[in-house]
Amino acid sequence: MPNEVEKTPLYIKVHINDNVAIVVNDNGLSAGTIFPDGLTLIEDIPQAHKVALTDIKDGDPFIRYGEIVGYAIGDIKQGSWVHEGVTRMPTARALHELPIATKTPKPLPPLKGYTFEGxxxxxxxxxxxxxxxxxxxxxxxxxxxEYVTKIIERDLLPKYPNVDGVVPLVHLYGCGVAIDAPAAIVPIRSIHNLTKNANFGGEVMVISLGCEKFQPERLLKGTDDTQAIKLVDEDDIVVLQDEQHHGFQSMVDHILRVAERHLKRLNSRKRETVPASELIVGMQCGGSDAFSGVTANPSIGFAADLLVRCGATVMFSEVTEVRDGVHLLTPRVVDEEVGKALINEMAWYDEYLETGKVDRSANTTPGNKKGGLNNIVEKAMGSIAKSGTSAIVEVLKPGQRPTKRGLIFAATPASDFVCGAQQVASGITVQVFTSGRGTPYGLAAVPVIKMASRNAIAERWFDLMDISAGDVALGKKTIEDIGWDLFKLILEVASGKKPWSDHWGLHNPLAIFNPAPIT
Structure with a gap:
């Protein structure tokens, strides 16, 4: 049975200047409901959707997070439902007018003594x-x-108990593509850097057909901003078209021989106590709702600050879910160079979307809207909460690896699967993923901790979501409480604890970002 707090009509107002708030109660509230402060609903409003706190005239702004998230279409009376149908989306801010490094945060006090087993x-x-x-x-x-991977898992892995698994880095790139197009640097860099992810222990083996445009030598060399990969043995490249192969089984046996050589070396490795500063953690959100920006994302933002205080590296991404909040981020960069790099990534993506004859509004999904997010502006304001409050020390192009520790913006598309693949390429070894609608998302290369924005989804999906920030909405816990809980869970998962996606083996395929033409 719900307790008295959960039965009381509740709404969340984020900023003192907000003229809209979101309804907290499960199943929403009916017309005639009176809140403790006297606000009365004049129509039914679903959970997570917005209520007008004052009368709002036609053309006046809706303000949430202290920012304009839309303009009223028609007069809106106090207590009304503010939904997509009565909202006009603001235009994007001009990038050339943004302030840069005007409010760079001072470093937070160092956090010492935290470790994990890596x-x-x-x-x-x-x-x-x-x-x-x-x-x-x-x-x-x-x-x-994929065929050989199943054999390795069945026949070889039992002999090497210290190896956690085998991950085929399956992607859709390599041939039938404009391999020398300028934008081809993105998938080439990404696949090269995926191969070097720290969770693979420096062991590299490559399977090639032989006739493809993306030859193994080019994969290993990478791009001008990467370091070439050196193989331990020339046999670490298996070319299926090689004349030594007579039939399918010959190819399979060759791959198994190479794999076993790597498994023997990996099996000799043991976990060791290392400082938390060695972590590279990716922050992502998907299936977002209006609670994501007030419970889950601020909580992982607080955890991000804790990680930065430990000297760790934290990445947040998703360009279209940053674009409408970028004016709040450019003042936080450490210097002008980083600020210009952040603006350049926004501008590049603006042009990319324009080429495809769409704009950033195409980002918002039916599920986002059903969860109370009217447009990408509102979604972005909640999304950037994942970045916490630390200074942004570096900006990465898609698939680049960091050169600094601290808070980093790693430019990626907002698609869950593309963002995940690109963050793995950029070197994350753990990912935290928030969701308001729920998702079985997972990655084979890195463990993914999933945080629910609402207790309702955490309770229904009790064996898919690892942690919930829902108590923040009910006032039972603070963002700081959940942030600390998440921080400790990150250390546990980094030390070997399995999140639910790994428990069930729910791993989405890699979706490498390829903005270059396909021929």
Whole structure:
């Protein structure tokens, strides 16, 4: 049975200047409901949707988070439902007018003594998992790689108990593409850097067809902003079209021989106590609702600040879910160079969307709208809460790896699967993923901790969501409470604890971002 707090009509007003608020109660509230402050609903309003706190005239702004998230279409009376049908979306802010490094936050006090049990790598990086990664130079070999992966899992992994698993890095790139187009740098860099993720322990094996445009040598060399990968053995590249292969079984046996050599080395590795500063954590959201920006995302923003205080690296991404809040981020960068890099990524994506004859409004999904998010502006204001309050020290192009520690913006599309793949390429070893609608999302290469924005979804999906921020909406816990809980859970998962997606083996395929033409 719901307690008295949950039965009381509740709304959340984020900022003192807001003229709209979101309804907290499960199943929404009916017309005639009176809130403790006397506000009376004049129509039914679903959970997470907005109520007008005052009379709002035609053309006047709706204000949430202290920011304009839309303009009224028609006169809106106090107590009305503010939904998509009565909202006109604001235009995007001009990028050339943004303030840069005008409010750079001072470093927060260092947080010492926090550790996790990780795997040290020869290049100095530290993994949270001990995995065999199998890289493909072209999608043509994906069927063979997936076939052999099943054999490795069935026949070889039981012999190597210290290896957590095998991950085929299946993607849709490699041939039938404009390999020398300027934008091809994105998928080439990304696949190269995926191969180097710290969770693969420096062990590299590549499966090639042989005739593809994206030859293994080019994959290993990477791009001008990457360091070439050096193989331990020339046999670490298996070319299926090689004349030594007579039939399918010959190819399979060759891959198994190479895989076993890598598994033997990986099996000798042990977890060691390392400082939390060795973590690279990705922050992402998907299936968002109006609670995401007031419960879950601010909570992981608080955890992000804790990680930065430990000296760790934290990445947030999703360009279209930053674009309408970028004016709140450019003042937080450490210097003008980082600020210009952030603006350049926004401008690049504006042009990319324009080329496709769409704009940022195409981002918002039916589920987002059903969850109370009227448009991308409102969604972005909640999304950037994942960044916490620390200074932004670096901006990465898609698939780039960080050169600094601290809070980093890693430019990616907002698609869950593309963002996830690109963050793995940029080096994350743990990901935190918030959701208001619920998602079974997971990644094979890195553990994914899923946080619910509402207790209702956490309770219904009790064996899919790892932690809930729903008590923040009810006033039972603070953002700081949930942030600390998440921070400790990150350390546990980095040390080997399985989140639900790993428990069930729910791993989405990699979706490498390829803005270059397909021929």
């Amino acid at each position: 795997y040290k790598n020869p290049d100095g990086s530290v993994g949270t998992r001990n995995l065999l990664g199998i890289t493909m130079s072209v999608n043509c070999v994906s069927g063979v790689v």
